[in-house]
Structures are given as C-alpha cells and as structure tokens.
Amino acid sequence: MSATAPSPVPHLTTALTGPLHRLERELLARQTAIESWFRAQWRRSPAPFYASVDLRNSGYKVAPVDTNLFPAGFNNLNPAFESLSIQALQQAVERLGSPVDRIVIVPESHTRNVYYLENLAVLEGLLERAGFAVRLGSLSPDLEEETVIELPSGADVRLAPLARRGRRVTVGDFDPDFVLLNNDLSGGTPPILEDLEQILRPATRLGWANRLKSVHFSFYQGVAKEFAALIGIDPWFIDPMFRNCGAIDFMKREGQSCLERNVEELLDAVTRKYAEYDVQCRPFVMVKADAGTYGMGVMTAHSAEEVMELNRKQRTKMSTTKEGQKVTKVIIQEGVYTHETWGAGNAVAEPVVYMIDHNVVGGFYRVHTGRSSSENLNAPGMRFEPLAFEECCISPDPDQGPDAHSNRFYTYGVISRLALLAAARESLSVT
Amino acid sequence: MSATAPSPVPHLTTALTGPLHRLERELLARQTAIESWFRAQWRRSPAPFYASVDLRNSGYKVAPVDTNLFPAGFNNLNPAFESLSIQALQQAVERLGSPVDRIVIVPESHTRNVYYLENLAVLEGLLERAGFAVRLGSLSPDLEEETVIELPSGADVRLAPLARRGRRVTVGDFDPDFVLLNNDLSGGTPPILEDLEQILRPATRLGWANRLKSVHFSFYQGVAKEFAALIGIDPWFIDPMFRNCGAIDFMKREGQSCLERNVEELLDAVTRKYAEYDVQCRPFVMVKADAGTYGMGVMTAHSAEEVMELNRKQRTKMSTTKEGQKVTKVIIQEGVYTHETWGAGNAVAEPVVYMIDHNVVGGFYRVHTGRSSSENLNAPGMRFEPLAFEECCISPDPDQGPDAHSNRFYTYGVISRLALLAAARESLSVT
Numbered sequence: 001m002s003a004t005a006p007s008p009v010p011h012l013t014t015a016l017t018g019p020l021h022r023l024e025r026e027l028l029a030r031q032t033a034i035e036s037w038f039r040a041q042w043r044r045s046p047a048p049f050y051a052s053v054d055l056r057n058s059g060y061k062v063a064p065v066d067t068n069l070f071p072a073g074f075n076n077l078n079p080a081f082e083s084l085s086i087q088a089l090q091q092a093v094e095r096l097g098s099p100v101d102r103i104v105i106v107p108e109s110h111t112r113n114v115y116y117l118e119n120l121a122v123l124e125g126l127l128e129r130a131g132f133a134v135r136l137g138s139l140s141p142d143l144e145e146e147t148v149i150e151l152p153s154g155a156d157v158r159l160a161p162l163a164r165r166g167r168r169v170t171v172g173d174f175d176p177d178f179v180l181l182n183n184d185l186s187g188g189t190p191p192i193l194e195d196l197e198q199i200l201r202p203a204t205r206l207g208w209a210n211r212l213k214s215v216h217f218s219f220y221q222g223v224a225k226e227f228a229a230l231i232g233i234d235p236w237f238i239d240p241m242f243r244n245c246g247a248i249d250f251m252k253r254e255g256q257s258c259l260e261r262n263v264e265e266l267l268d269a270v271t272r273k274y275a276e277y278d279v280q281c282r283p284f285v286m287v288k289a290d291a292g293t294y295g296m297g298v299m300t301a302h303s304a305e306e307v308m309e310l311n312r313k314q315r316t317k318m319s320t321t322k323e324g325q326k327v328t329k330v331i332i333q334e335g336v337y338t339h340e341t342w343g344a345g346n347a348v349a350e351p352v353v354y355m356i357d358h359n360v361v362g363g364f365y366r367v368h369t370g371r372s373s374s375e376n377l378n379a380p381g382m383r384f385e386p387l388a389f390e391e392c393c394i395s396p397d398p399d400q401g402p403d404a405h406s407n408r409f410y411t412y413g414v415i416s417r418l419a420l421l422a423a424a425r426e427s428l429s430v431t
Numbered sequence: 432m433s434a435t436a437p438s439p440v441p442h443l444t445t446a447l448t449g450p451l452h453r454l455e456r457e458l459l460a461r462q463t464a465i466e467s468w469f470r471a472q473w474r475r476s477p478a479p480f481y482a483s484v485d486l487r488n489s490g491y492k493v494a495p496v497d498t499n500l501f502p503a504g505f506n507n508l509n510p511a512f513e514s515l516s517i518q519a520l521q522q523a524v525e526r527l528g529s530p531v532d533r534i535v536i537v538p539e540s541h542t543r544n545v546y547y548l549e550n551l552a553v554l555e556g557l558l559e560r561a562g563f564a565v566r567l568g569s570l571s572p573d574l575e576e577e578t579v580i581e582l583p584s585g586a587d588v589r590l591a592p593l594a595r596r597g598r599r600v601t602v603g604d605f606d607p608d609f610v611l612l613n614n615d616l617s618g619g620t621p622p623i624l625e626d627l628e629q630i631l632r633p634a635t636r637l638g639w640a641n642r643l644k645s646v647h648f649s650f651y652q653g654v655a656k657e658f659a660a661l662i663g664i665d666p667w668f669i670d671p672m673f674r675n676c677g678a679i680d681f682m683k684r685e686g687q688s689c690l691e692r693n694v695e696e697l698l699d700a701v702t703r704k705y706a707e708y709d710v711q712c713r714p715f716v717m718v719k720a721d722a723g724t725y726g727m728g729v730m731t732a733h734s735a736e737e738v739m740e741l742n743r744k745q746r747t748k749m750s751t752t753k754e755g756q757k758v759t760k761v762i763i764q765e766g767v768y769t770h771e772t773w774g775a776g777n778a779v780a781e782p783v784v785y786m787i788d789h790n791v792v793g794g795f796y797r798v799h800t801g802r803s804s805s806e807n808l809n810a811p812g813m814r815f816e817p818l819a820f821e822e823c824c825i826s827p828d829p830d831q832g833p834d835a836h837s838n839r840f841y842t843y844g845v846i847s848r849l850a851l852l853a854a855a856r857e858s859l860s861v862t
Contacts, residue, residue, distance in 0.1 A: 035562025036532040043530070084514055087790055091522055099474070101467040131466025359518055 023062065023238070024411050026231045031410075037230055038358070038417060045424035047358035049092055049180065049201040053416040054366070054378070055351045056240075056336035060279050062411055063240045063336050064419035065286070065350075066378075067216055069202045070184040072108070074126065075118040075153075076384035077354060077362040082126065088356035089130040095357060096178060096199050102133045104169065104176040106162060106193070108183045109140035114152060121155035123182065135171040137162030139183065139190055146172070167197040184208045186291075186325055205430045212290045214244035214331045219429075220422035227418055238415055241269055241334040244290060248330050250319040256308070262332045263287070264304040270334050281337055284374045289321045290329035297321040298376040300335060335374055342367045342385055350377050351387070353416035360413045363387045454493065454669070455842050457662045462841075468661055469789070469848060476855035478789035480523055480611065480632040484847040485797070485809070486782045487671075487767035491710050493842055494671045494767050495850035496717070496781075497809075498647055500633045501615040503539070505557065506549040506584075507815035508785060508793040513557065519787035520561040526788060527609060527630050533564045535600065535607040537593060537624070539614045540571035545582060552586035554613065566602040568593030570614060570621055577603070598628040615639045617722075617756055636861045643721045645675035645762045650860070651853035658849055669846055672700055672765040675721060679761050681750040687739070693763045694718070695735040701765050712768055715805045720752045721760035728752040729807040731766060766805055773798045773816055781808050782818070784847035791844040794818045 027034060052071035053064045077085070093100050105127070107120050120136060127134045138159045146160040160171045169179060169192060179193075179200040185207025193204055221239055228235035243262040248255035263285055270283035282302060289297030297318055301307050310318070319327050342349040348371055353363040365385045368377040387409075458465065483502035484495045508516070524531050536558070538551050551567060558565045569590045577591040591602045600610060600623060610624075610631040616638025624635055635641075652670055659666035674693040679686035694716055701714035713733060720728030728749055732738050741749070750758050773780040779802055784794040796816045799808040818840075 032532065032559075032562060032564045039525070039530065039532075039562070080511075081514075083512075084518060087515060087518055090790075094470070099470065101463065101470075128463075131463060131470070133463045359521075 023233060026233060027411055027414055030231045033230065034227075034414060037227070038421075041421050042358045042424075045421065045428055046095070047355070047420055047424050048206075048427060050354070050356045051420050051423060052352055052354050053419045055353060055412055055415055056338045057340050057351065057412075058281075058337040059339045060277055061237045061240075061336060062415050063238055064220065064415060065240060065333065065336065066213070067220075067419045067423050068184075069206050069211075069423060070182055071354060072116055072119045072182065073352065073364070073384070074122040074354070075115065076352075076364040076386055077122075078364075078386035081362040082129070084359070085126050085354075085356060085361045086130045088359040088361050089126055091359070092357040093130070093132070093178065096201070098177070098199060100132065100177040100199070102135075102174060102176040103127055103178045103180055104135050104137040104162070104171055104174070105180045106137055106139060106183050107159070109138060109142075111138070111140060111143070111147075111149070111159060117149055117157050118151055118153055118155065120182065121151060121153070121157050124157070125155070127180075133174070135160065135174045135176070137169060137171040137176075137179075139192065162192060164192045167195060169193070169196060169198065181207075185210075186321070203427065203430075206427060208291050209325075210430065211426075212244075212329065212331075213288060213333075214242065214290050214329075216422060216426055217242050217331065217333070219426045220419060223418050223422045223425070236273055238418065240336055241266060241273075242331055244329065244331045246329050248328055250310070250315040250327065253315075259287070259307055259330065259332070260304045263301055263307050266332050266334060267303065282374075284335035286333045286335050286376065287318070288331050288333060289318075289325075289327040290331045291321070291325065291327075297327050298378070300375050302374075337373045338377070339373060340365070345369060348373050348375075348377060349385070351412055353412055355416060355420050358417065358420065360416065363409075363412070454664060457664055458842055458845055461662045464661065465658075465845060468658070469852075472852050473789045473855075476852065476859055477526070478786070478851055478855050479637075479858060481785070481787045482851050482854060483783055483785050484850045486784060486843055486846055487769045488771050488782065488843075489712075489768040490770045491708060492668045492671075492767060493846050494669055495651065495846060496671060496764065496767065497644070498651075498850045498854050499615075500637050500642075500854060501613055502785060503547055503550045503613065504783065504795070504815070505553040505785070506546065507783075507795040507817055508553075509795075509817035512793040513560070515790070516557050516785075516787060516792045517561045519790040519792050520557055522790070523788040524561070524563070524609065527632070529608070529630060531563065531608040531630070533566075533605060533607040534558055534609045534611055535566050535568040535593070535602055535605070536611045537568055537570060537614050538590070540569060540573075542569070542571060542574070542578075542580070542590060548580055548588050549582055549584055549586065551613065552582060552584070552588050555588070556586070558611075564605075566591065566605045566607070568600060568602040568607075568610075570623070593623060595623045598626060600624070600627060600629065612638075616641075617752070634858065634861075637858060639722050640756075641861065642857075643675075643760065643762075644719060644764075645673065645721050645760070647853060647857055648673050648762065648764070650857045651850060654849050654853045654856070667704055669849065671767055672697060672704075673762055675760065675762045677760050679759055681741070681746040681758065684746075690718070690738055690761065690763070691735045694732055694738050697763050697765060698734065713805075715766035717764045717766050717807065718749070719762050719764060720749075720756075720758040721762045722752070722756065722758075728758050729809070731806050733805075768804045769808070770804060771796070776800055779804050779806075779808060780816070782843055784843055786847060786851055789848065789851065791847065794840075794843070 048069050050071055052068045054066040056063055056065050124134050136159050143161050148156050148158050150156045163170050179198050181202055188209040189204040224235045224239035243266050245255055245258040266285050267283050284300055284302045287299050321327055338348055338350045340349045342365055347367045347369040349365040349367045351363055352366055354361050364387055366377045366382050367385055368382045370381050371377055479500050481502055483499045485497040487494055487496050555565050567590050569592055574592050579587050579589050581587045594601050610629050612633055619640040620635040655666045655670035674697055676686055676689040697716050698714050715731055715733045718730045752758055769779055769781045771780045773796055778798045778800040780796040780798045782794055783797055785792050795818055797808045797813050798816055799813045801812050802808055
C-alpha cells in the first residue's frame with residue numbers, strides 16, 4: 001500500500017530495541033509457519049465480524065492492552081486503505097452464510113459526539129460501497145423520528161429509530177437481512193435486540209455488560225502461550241501479565257486489600273521479568289474496570305501505596321464507567337511502556353490496529369501530548385494520526401531489515417491477530 | 432484507493448459520450464441491485480481463481496474483447512494495490528476448501544521473455560506475502576536443473592523442473608498442496624498434470640487447447656442479456672456481436688466463403704446498430720483465432736474484401752498462433768473502437784482489469800502509439816500504464832458525477848466481472 005505518497009510513519013524510539021529486534025526477526029523468519037498457524041486457527045474459531053486492538057510497544061515487548069469488538073474510529077483510518085476495508089467487508093458479509101443485501105447498523109446512542117458520528121458516516125459509506133443498502137437504526141429513546149446530522153467533514157448521518165416487528169427489527173419500512181452492532185451494549189442487551197430471526201453480529205452476549213477484560217486476557221494468555229511455543233520465545237514478550245479482583249467498591253473502600261495485594265504481587269512479578277531481561281524501567285501496573293470501555297475507569301500505579309492513597313476525586317473517577325455503569329470488578333494489568341512517539345514534540349503514541357473478519361485493514365496512532373509513556377492514552381486530549389503503512393501489516397518483505405517500517409507493522413499485525421483470536425475463542429466459550 | 436498521490440488517470444475522449452453516460456448513470460443508480468445480483472451469481476457459479484479482462488470503451492459501448500484465465504502482467508499493476516491482491520489471494524486460497532500452505536506455480540515455458548518473468552516474480556511475491564511457501568515448477572523440457580534468472584527490476588526468479596511422484600507433482604523435495612497454473616496450456620494438457628490428487632487451478636480443461644473464444648462469448652452473451660434486463664438497457668451497449676467459422680485454412684484458402692459471408696453479415700448488423708444509436712463511425716470487425724491468445728492471429732477488417740484479398744504474408748500471420756498452434760477456427764467479432772487515449776501523443780489505449788476470485792484488484796492501460804482506434808493493441812510495441820484508481824473499481828461514489836474517474840472505473844469493474852461470470856459459467860459447463 002505504498003509508495004508514491006510520502007510516508008508519515010512515526011519515529012520509533014530505538015533506546016530499547018534489543019529483544020524486540022529479536023521478536024521481529026523471529027516473526028519474519030517464521031512467517032509462513034505463522035500464517036499457516038493463523039489459517040488453521042480461523043478454520044477452528046472464526047474471527048469476529050470486526051475488531052480494533054490497542055497495542056503498546058515498549059521495545060522489550062509488544063502487547064495488546066484492549067480488544068474492542070464494537071470498533072469506532074473508522075474515520076481515523078487512512079482513506080488510502082478504503083478498498084481493503086471494502087473488500088474485507090464483502091468477504092465478512094459473504095461468510096455470514098446467508099444472502100445479505102440490506103444492513104442496519106445499530107450505533108451508540110451518544111449522538112452529540114461528532115467524532116463518533118464521523119465514524120458512523122465512514123462505516124456506513126464503506127458498507128454502501130461494498131454494495132449493500134445501509135440504514136442507521138438508533139436505540140436512543142430520545143430519537144423520535146429520522147434526523148439528519150451534518151458533520152464538520154461535510155458528510156452527514158441519517159439516524160432513525162430502530163423498531164421491532166415480530167422477531168425482526170426495521171428502520172421505517174427498511175427490513176434488513178443483517179444487523180451490525182456498533183454499540184457495545186455496556187448497559188446490557190435491550191429487549192428490542194433479543195431473540196431476532198435476522199443475523200446479528202457481534203452477538204449480543206459479547207456486549208460489555210457480559211464481557212470482562214480479565215476473561216479476554218485469560219484467553220489471550222492461552223493464545224500467546226501456544227504462539228510463543230510455535231516461534232520459540234518467552235510468551236512474556238507478547239503477553240501483559242494480569243490479576244483481577246471481583247468485589248471492589250472504590251467509594252466505600254471495599255475490596256481494597258485484594259487490590260493492594262494484587263498490585264504488589266504483580267509489580268513484583270514485573271520486577272523479576274525486568275531483571276531477567278535487563279529492562280531499565282520502573283515497573284508499573286494499570287488498574288482498569290474489568291467491564292470498562294472508552295478509556296474510563298483506568299489508572300496507573302507504580303506502587304500499592306498509590307492505590308491505597310486515592311483521594312475522593314480519584315475514587316469517584318474509578319468508580320463508574322461508560323453510561324454510569326458501576327465498577328465492581330477490576331483487572332490489574334502489567335503496564336507496558338509505550339516507547340513510540342509521534343512528531344517533533346515527541347508526543348507519546350500507541351498503535352491501534354483495525355481488522356475486519358481476520359484481515360488487517362488499517363490502523364492509526366493514538367497520540368497524546370499531555371500524557372507520559374506509562375499512562376492511559378485513551379483520554380480527553382488524545383488525537384489520531386492515520387497510518388500510511390508502507391506495506392500493510394499482512395505483507396512483510398524479508399529482504400528488508402527488521403527495523404523497516406513494513407516489518408514493524410507485520411509484527412503489529414501478528415500481535416493484533418493474536419488478540420483477535422483470543423476474542424474468537426472467547427466468543428465460542430460464551431453462550 | 433486514493434488520493435494523496437497525483438492520479439495518472441488517462442484522458443478519456445469525450446466526443447462520443449452520450450450513451451455511455453447513460454450506461455454509467457444506470458449502473459450507479461442500480462449499484463445495490465447490481466452488487467446483490469453479482470453476489471447471487473457467485474454463490475451459483477464460483478469465480479475462477481484469477482483472470483484478466485481486456486475492455487474496449489468506444490463511448491457508445493463498453494465491452495470485453497478477451498478474457499484470460501491464466502493472466503500474466505501482474506508486474507504491470509500498480510504496487511499501491513498490492514495489499515488488495517494479497518488479501519484477495521488469501522481469500523481465494525481459503526475458498527479452495529482444503530488447507531494450503533505450499534503452492535507451486537506452473538509458468539509458461541518461454542523463459543526468455545523478461546516481461547513474463549517479471550510477472551512471475553510479482554505473482555510469486557504476492558503469494559509469499561499472503562503467507563504461503565511458493566516455488567516455480569517449469570514444464571520446459573530445456574530446463575534440466577534449478578536456474579536463477581536475475582531481472583532488470585532487481586528481482587529474480589528461481590525456475591526448477593516440475594517432477595511427478597505418483598499422483599503428485601513436486602519441485603525438488605517441495606511437495607505443494609496447491610498447483611496454480613500460469614500456463615494457458617495452448618499445446619494441450621501435458622501428462623504430468625493429468626489426474627493429480629493435489630488441488631490444481633484453473634482446471635486444465637480451461638486451457639486454450641480446449642477453450643474457444645466463441646464459446647466464451649456465447650456465455651457472455653447470456654450473461655449480458657440477463658444483466659441488461661436487470662438494469663433495463665439494450666445488451667448491445669455491453670456485448671460485442673460475433674459469429675464463428677469452424678473449418679478455416681488460411682494458407683489453402685479453405686473456409687473462405689464462411690469467413691466472407693460472416694464478415695459481411697456482421698458488418699451489416701453493426702451498421703444497423705450504429706444507425707439505431709446514431710453512431711458516426713465506420714463499422715469494422717476483428718477476425719481472431721478462436722483458440723488464440725497472446726494477441727496472435729488477429730486482424731481488423733472493414734469489409735469482406737479485406738478478408739478476401741489477404742496477401743501471403745498476412746495469411747501466414749493469421750494461420751498460426753502461440754507455440755505454432757494451427758488456426759482452423761476463427762471468431763469474427765464486432766470491432767469496438769477504443770476512444771480512450773493516453774498522454775500528450777494521444778496514443779490509443781484500452782483498459783485491462785485484473786480479478787482474483789470475484790474481487791477486482793487492479794488494472795492497467797495497454798497503450799500503443801503505432802496503432803489506430805480500430806486495431807488490436809496486443810501487439811509488439813505496446814506498453815503498459817498502471818492504473819492508479821482514484822477509487823478502485825468496486826467503490827463508486829454516487830455523489831460524484833458519472834464523468835468522475837471513480838465511476839468510470841466502477842463501470843469497468845462491472846463489465847469485467849460480467850466477463851468473469853461468463854468464464855465461471857463456462858468452467859461449470861466444460862468437463
């Protein structure tokens with residue numbers, strides 16, 4: 001996907017590239033075996049319809065830190081990759097196994113978020129250009145009639161209320177063959193989406209009301225272990241360690257001891273790994289709402305004390321996530337420094353990779369000028385820099401050195417697909 | 432597939448754009464119905480593994496004039512589309528229905544054609560980057576051992592003799608799961624390829640020794656008729672009329688009267704169509720070897736006299752095609768002017784569209800400075816100009832006028848896929 005345009009691929013800090021170089025070399029050398037392994041995995045566990053994966057690249061390890069099965073942000077992808085997304089969408093719809101001509105996208109209900117609406121306009125456009133008729137069917141109780149919203153980009157989105165007719169949902173007289181969720185169902189599955197005879201993806205059971213990050217990362221741990229055995233590396237180079245606590249109340253300070261103990265033990269485990277691989281950084285952990293999303297309910301801790309000494313404001317912040325859902329379960333995840341930076345200001349950056357079915361179709365860097373390399377970048381003030389892959393993730397060129405951009409992106413494509421595979425196995429396990 | 436690079440999309444002569452505008456408008460207006468129709472067709476008649484289609488665009492009609500099921504010329508595609516081809520190859524191999532890790536490409540035997548070898552290098556590279564192990568297994572009796580040929584582009588190709596072991600073919604100790612023919616089998620199916628237990632595509636029965644252009648265009652006629660009914664147009668706007676003669680000997684002047692009569696009748700039919708649509712051009716026909724390829728055994732005729740008065744040199748030229756195969760059957764096809772030109776010199780140009788499975792993955796213009804708009808451009812002196820689709824063929828934007836480049840390419844993508852569908856039906860009919 002090159003090559004005539006200048007490539008705005010970000011600068012990658014090279015201070016800590018030793019083990020990563022080794023990882024990249026291993027991935028390149030075993031490319032055919034890796035792709036063969038992925039092919040066998042997808043035959044066994046079909047990939048989700050679509051997904052985005054947040055990665056962190058610290059130089060000493062590359063790991064997924066979040067896997068979103070209801071990806072927004074399609075507006076942040078490089079338009080140069082459009083036909084790749086279109087082709088992948090055609091393939092993904094074909095795989096549904098039943099003829100599809102009409103699609104309803106069920107979006108998030110926060111219709112005032114212009115960025116989210118731009119995402120919807122792009123996603124709708126991609127599906128239309130893939131040859132489908134598409135409508136947006138909103139769950140929002142505030143939306144009483146069809147509403148057209150004009151967007152800063154010049155696009156517009158036409159939102160209409162989703163209606164139920166027997167075991168089908170419709171938008172006006174538009175009766176879809178396929179319902180595509182772009183709403184992560186943080187508040188649970190609304191009755192209107194239950195027991196439909198139409199094809200619906202992703203399955204409602206994969207909504208955030210049912211999913212736990214700790215369950216996803218358990219599946220990821222299994223995937224990473226198998227994959228690491230295949231290429232002969234320590235799984236730690238691709239897998240963030242984690243623990244979880246099941247009964248937390250930040251406001252009432254309940255479950256505090258579980259949290260503190262796990263933070264301490266996890267920091268110890270990271271410290272040992274840093275010593276083993278001579279990593280000269282201060283270990284840290286991320287404490288996250290186990291069912292959380294949108295970057296809400298996330299904090300960084302370098303010691304158990306930091307978790308003990310949260311002030312009231314910090315507790316309030318940690319206690320609720322999207323749509324006011326209360327946080328009772330948390331995952332404590334090994335913090336992975338992001339040693340990638342973007343631009344002259346050296347703003348901290350982390351890659352986000354997009355997949356449709358099992359195809360890598362693009363990505364961008366989430367960039368945050370006001371955050372450090374050990375903080376959550378999914379926070380107000382972040383911005384997005386579309387990736388112009390020199391060659392897209394799926395096409396390494398073994399004749400270039402492992403430092404070449406194309407190869408770094410191959411690595412990202414592999415790690416993202418490992419997270420996708422974890423989600424695929426997770427999907428099969430949840431009923 | 433835009434848009435940061437300046438788009439070298441060729442100038443399209445606009446003198447005769449009336450009916451084409453109408454055709455393009457119809458295609459755009461009925462896009463969802465068209466794509467839905469194609470989806471239903473591919474479910475019924477799976478697309479060939481890959482194909483290229485030569486189109487002619489006269490302004491008053493857009494029609495395929497040749498469909499190649501063993502496409503060369505991958506080196507002429509724009510590298511910017513690589514990941515589209517890679518993704519489509521992954522999908523096409525997945526559809527073979529049986530796990531594939533190792534692929535042998537069986538190339539043409541003319542190893543001195545540097546352009547063909549560059550094509551092989553690109554095709555092999557695409558398959559490797561799609562995650563397969565690939566070898567080139569030659570049928571050439573002159574090739575006794577593995578030979579590496581360095582190419583002007585800097586690439587090299589490693590040719591080795593194809594060997595038979597029981598019901599399998601191998602290249603050295605490389606035992607492929609899938610044998611991909613890039614050899615059109617003009618001389619018939621060699622015994623080494625018969626009755627293999629490995630997957631082989633395209634089927635040997637689709638080699639040029641078994642195929643006739645007239646059979647392909649009979650299937651195309653059926654496809655064009657159905658499609659024209661779908662969008663409500665005269666099928667003539669997308670279908671070149673043709674006739675055929677089955678027992679010709681150019682050297683002995685046998686079958687001459689069949690040829691002359693058909694040339695005359697076809698010219699009359701074209702004349703009537705030109706009158707019906709007020710086309711101000713002189714009708715002509717192409718006389719082609721019915722089993723021919725490589726642009727050999729092709730002539731233009733504006734009258735029956737031109738066919739009667741062939742001199743000895745012209746007869747010799749018409750009497751044999753690739754690898755010295757004797758021409759005994761000819762197709763007489765309505766000539767379609769190409770009113771597309773390339774560059775400042777207004778060189779005559781015709782688009783060639785490439786497909787993998789049913790995906791349009793790119794194309795180029797075949798450009799010939801020394802030929803006129805009514806001549807075969809597949810001739811020595813031709814050159815290739817890769818297309819940088821502003822948007823690739825499969826993604827029209829209804830908000831742009833029908834003159835916009837993206838939409839013209841959508842039209843080309845539709846007509847090419849109609850030819851592909853004809854080939855798919857042809858494949859199912861031949862056993």
